Amino acid sequence: MRRVLAAILVLAFTVSCLGCGESVSKSNPVTLTIWHVYGEQTASPLNDIINEFNDTIGQQEGIKVQVSLVSNTNTIHEAVLKAAEKEPGATELPDLFISYPKTVLAMPDPDILMDFRECFSEDELNEYVPEFIEEGEINGKLLVFPVAKSTEILFVNNTLFDRFAKDTGAKIEDLSTWEGLFDTSVKYKEWSGGKALIAHDYHFNYFQVGCESMGEDFFDGDAIAFGPKFEKAWEPYAKAAIEGGLWLNEGYATEPLRTGDAIASVGSSASVLYYADEVTYADNRTEKVDITAYPVPCFEKGEKMVMQRGAGICAVKSNTEREKAIATFVKWLTSPEINVKFVTSVGYMPVTNKGFELLPDQIEKLDSPKYKSLYEAYIQTQKDYTFYSAPKLDNYLDLETTFEKEVRRLLRKAAMEYNEEGKEDSSVKNREYLIKFERDMKRN
Amino acid sequence: MSNIIRKIKQIVYLSKHKGNDLRVKMMFYFIAIALTAIGFLIIVLVLSGRIFNVSAQMAGVMQNHLNNQAEKFSDELTQYTAYGIELSRSISKTVDDVLEEHNIEFYQMNNNPEVLEDLQSRIFQDINTVIKLGGSSGAYGLVDCTINTSVLGSGHSRAGVCLRLANVTGEFVLNPEVAIYRGSSEIARKNDVKLHTLWNLEFNTQNIPGYDDIMEKSRDTGKDYYWTERTVLEGTGDSCMLLCVPITGNRVRPYGLCGVDLNEKHFNLQYPALDTVYGSMITVITPYSDSQLLIENGMTGNTEGTWLDNTLGLKVEERSYYNAYGSTKEVYYGLSKEIPIKTLDGKTWMVSVLIPREGCDAYIRHKRIMFTALILAFTLAMLSIALHLSNRFVKPILAELDRKEGGDMPADLKELFDSLTASVETLTRAEYSVYEKYLEGYDIAQIPDELMISSNTVKKHNKSIYKKLNVSSFDELSLYFDLFRRCNRIDDLRKK
Missing domain, CATH: 1.10.10.10 (Winged helix-like DNA-binding domain superfamily/Winged helix DNA-binding domain)
Incomplete structure (x- = not known):
């Protein structure tokens, strides 16, 4: 009898253990959210690449990447800081976001981010361009992982420039130096009846790279040095701005090119995605145009130097399952074949050595002459130029924002005064506003 | 049988006539017997689905969520529609004011950049207010005129203003950044608003479903509005449902059209996936036709935790507690509720909540096994206690009684x-x-x-x-x- 009782109790215990076992095994995918910058307001090519991941590796591994925001690095910067500081009303941080090191430096606690060294072996990291890896290292941790790199490029509406050149004898080579470009811009303003030739997306970078290319430090500690080379860069630039050859309104350079209010721009190579192949004039006439890319101008007596751009991807620490999923996705996105396909759809450069080997073949496959010219300019830039990386200053973003706002505001004011006064020579105003600008920046 | 009953009677007698100790033991014995019987009964009821019905519980959770989502969407839609109708009345008055001030007839706005600029400048303010206060991700207003009737395609080109949020985010932003998607670039600059990446000067009415029809037939702002199915905005990554409200005025044909949009990204943020014990529960609002949810034409909430493809329809199969919704990729369990949406084609629209079938099935299976196992374990434990009590206390007494009856x-x-x-x-x-x-x-x-x-x-x-x-x-x-x-x-x- 005792045996029967013991058997029943053992059975009861076993059955109850069976019932209280592990909860339901999750058949649902691990969903990773991402904020990125590749295709703001357009049908983003990265979204298509992500769909490809979800339909292939994602399905196999049970990982789904969900895009929750496609914007620009400034918007993401603000949203990340609000979320990291747990500001009331802020959206939660996504699992992955694209940003520059400056965003990570501004975060209250960068330790909430994953160190990619923990999920990439040394051999794997050796596959990447070393400078790109170094750029993402903060306090000894690899917090910003390279997925695509860009640089600054000169875009020219060749259709309209040729019309101008035919009448004035101007040449596209004139745009290869800043002095020549600004000089041409003033001629273009006269020829076009008041329109600007050039719009620059990053005035701050113009001065920063300009000074460095002429052998002078742009920064003095965490402030702007305002040395003699700054003045050298200021003079032709301010002349063009005051006399109307340089576009000074807020917004991206793609805007005036779309409306025909400017015919050339300097911006990120990634902006190729946003240049329309037609210009729409104020009377609703449209004109098909050819947009062609060239290496950025340099100073006549300066080194050929260009800003290294392209934000990287950051990942928020999570449980092991999610971190594994993050590593799987990032490795897939930066694998040479996928990476080359991705970067050439958005105007960027690959991040692995093997990717660069595959690039020429991929360029051959491109249909768009605009994209082809971009990659030709890119290759030319790589051959002739030194790439400059901005220093990792805590106040970098503040300096950049203030600089951009102030320089545009002051020069708009100067241009308005110059127009009202109707004087021929703008050099006095040029000098006056340099002093004002230095004073304002130092005060800020 | 009579023997058993007789023995029970004897036990009852003994328990009545013996001391408290025996009575307590007897009570435990009977409780154990009763609980064992109840345990077996519960197992039978669980297995037959009469009690602890996980499917019914799941249906209850779905129904609650469905009701909440349907109510939320109805409120949102009503609010957007009201904003659209008010915007229409406001633009109608602005058009009248502009015509009066410039002393022209409506058709004279064609090829008249100065008047159209003035009009756009004024309606910009109305539209900006709607987009900033109304919560929608875009708002627009266009008039049935164009700045240049001589350009190719001018028959479908109409002047107006369309503003869109530069970024659709879930965060609370008092003064969100907007971009001008359609309208004069000068107005954008004057108002310090960026041009949308895919900016154009005028609207192409071929991209507005039902535009020609509404311009022909519509006479009443409050009645003749409609919502379009989800459509991708020309060249953008945005897909949205557009509210189209006629701007009626002092002429037979409406002055134009205006409205707001319900962006899928906005919908995605407003309707997050609900993490339930059965799996991720998502919300979709879609047209319904031929027993199919037309996901590709409707709005999809956040699909976190599922593989839902918003380009594939879902075939609906009705079941006892909830429905099954299947595509070629995945099957879902869920419930749907009809929701009144005024559309051009008069299709029925449904709010549906969906949970991937695989997770639900696993959960139901797990719960059934767990509950049955627990009850079985309990029943077996009770049975063993009853046996133990029987052996220890009842059996010797009965044995003695038996022996006595036998004279021994x-x-x-x-x-x-x-x-x-x-x-x-x-x-x-x-x-x-x-x-x-x-x-x-x-x-x-x-x-x-x-x-x-x-x-x-x-x-x-x-x-x-x-x-x-x-x-x-x-x-x-x-x-x-x-x-x-x-x-x-x-x-x-x-x-x-």
Whole structure:
């Protein structure tokens, strides 16, 4: 009898253990959210690449990447800081976001981010361009992982420039130096009846790279040095701005090119995605145009130097399952074949050595002459130029924002005064506003 | 069977006539038996689905969420529609003001950049207010005129303003950044608004479903509005449902069209996936036709935790507690509820909540096994307790009863009988007179009257009787009387 009782109790215990076992095994995918910058307001090519991941590796591994925001690095910067500081009303941080090191430096606690060294072996990291890896290292941790790199490029509406050149004898080579470009811009303003030739997306970078290319430090500690080379860069630039050859309104350079209010721009190579192949004039006439890319101008007596751009991807620490999923996705996105396909759809450069080997073949496959010219300019830039990386200053973003706002505001004011006064020579105003600008920046 | 009943009666009798200790043990025994029976009953009911029905519980959770989502969407849609209608009235008045101030007829706005710029500048403010306060991700207003009738495609080109949020985010932003998607670039610059990446000067009415129809037939702003199905905005990554409200005025044809949009990104943020024990529960709002949810034409909430493809329709199969929704990729369980949306084609629209089938099935299976296992374990435990009690307490008593019935009295019982019989002889005469009354079946309370003695005397005699007979109470004494009576030896308890 005792045996029967013991058997029943053992059975009861076993059955109850069976019932209280592990909860339901999750058949649902691990969903990773991402904020990125590749295709703001357009049908983003990265979204298509992500769909490809979800339909292939994602399905196999049970990982789904969900895009929750496609914007620009400034918007993401603000949203990340609000979320990291747990500001009331802020959206939660996504699992992955694209940003520059400056965003990570501004975060209250960068330790909430994953160190990619923990999920990439040394051999794997050796596959990447070393400078790109170094750029993402903060306090000894690899917090910003390279997925695509860009640089600054000169875009020219060749259709309209040729019309101008035919009448004035101007040449596209004139745009290869800043002095020549600004000089041409003033001629273009006269020829076009008041329109600007050039719009620059990053005035701050113009001065920063300009000074460095002429052998002078742009920064003095965490402030702007305002040395003699700054003045050298200021003079032709301010002349063009005051006399109307340089576009000074807020917004991206793609805007005036779309409306025909400017015919050339300097911006990120990634902006190729946003240049329309037609210009729409104020009377609703449209004109098909050819947009062609060239290496950025340099100073006549300066080194050929260009800003290294392209934000990287950051990942928020999570449980092991999610971190594994993050590593799987990032490795897939930066694998040479996928990476080359991705970067050439958005105007960027690959991040692995093997990717660069595959690039020429991929360029051959491109249909768009605009994209082809971009990659030709890119290759030319790589051959002739030194790439400059901005220093990792805590106040970098503040300096950049203030600089951009102030320089545009002051020069708009100067241009308005110059127009009202109707004087021929703008050099006095040029000098006056340099002093004002230095004073304002130092005060800020 | 009669044997079992007889034994139960005997146990009941014993438990009534024995001391408290035995009664408690008997009570436990019966409780264990009852709980075992209940356990088996519950297992049968669970397996037959009459109780602990996980499917019904799941349907309840779905129904609650569905009702909440349907109510939320209805409120949102009503609010957007109201904003659209108010915007229409406001633009109508602005058009009248502009026509009066410039002293022209409506058609004279064609090829008139100055007037159109003035008009756009004014309606920009209305649209900006709607987009900033109304919560929608885009708002627009266009008039049935164009800036240049001589350009190719001018028949479908209409002047107006369309503003869109530069970024659709879930965060609370008091003054969100907007971009001008359609409208004069000059107005954008004057108002410090960026051009949308895919900016154009005018609207292409071929991209507005039903535009020609509404311009022909519509006469009443408050009645002739409609919502479009989800459409991708020309060249953008945005897909949205557009509210189209005619701008009626002082002419037969409407002045134009205006409205707001419900962006899928906005919908995605407003309708997050609900993490339930059954899996991720998502919300979709779609047209319904031929037993199919047309996901590709409707709005999809956040699909976190699922593989839902918003380009594939879902075939609906009705079931008892909830429906099954299947595409070529995945099957979902869920519920749907009709929601009134005024559309051009008059299709029925449904709000549906969906959970991937795989997770639900796994959960139901797991819960059934777990519950059945627990009840089975409980029942088996009760059964083993009952067996234990039966072996330890009930079985010996019944065995003794059986032996007694068979005339074979056990030695210890015989010894008890003999000892009691001998003890009776030690009682005094007074004590025996009280004891004899008990033997005849009297209660303690009846003794004083019967023997004409006081209660205290009875108590004193009782104490002495119990001591001499080695019993602890009147109940125990009664139990022995009964045992002797059943054994036909009651006379042994009398003095010789």
